[in-house]
Amino acid sequence: MRGPRHGYSPDMATGDKIDNKADELKGKAKETAGKLQDDDELKAEGKGDQVKGNVKQAGEKIKDAFKG
Numbered sequence: 001m002r003g004p005r006h007g008y009s010p011d012m013a014t015g016d017k018i019d020n021k022a023d024e025l026k027g028k029a030k031e032t033a034g035k036l037q038d039d040d041e042l043k044a045e046g047k048g049d050q051v052k053g054n055v056k057q058a059g060e061k062i063k064d065a066f067k068g
Contacts, residue, residue, distance in 0.1 A: 024057070027053060031047055
């Protein structure tokens, strides 16, 4: 079901939010694995994934603010 604006669907937003949270959680797991293995590259990759997920979540919050 498509919403009234720009082909937007509430289901799409929920899926995007889940994907963004998954990026964040994947990043936390990588960072933890990097710490356990003393692997600086894996730690950095994990932190990067977390930042990516957080930035995407912020974008979703901004879109949500302009919906209403």
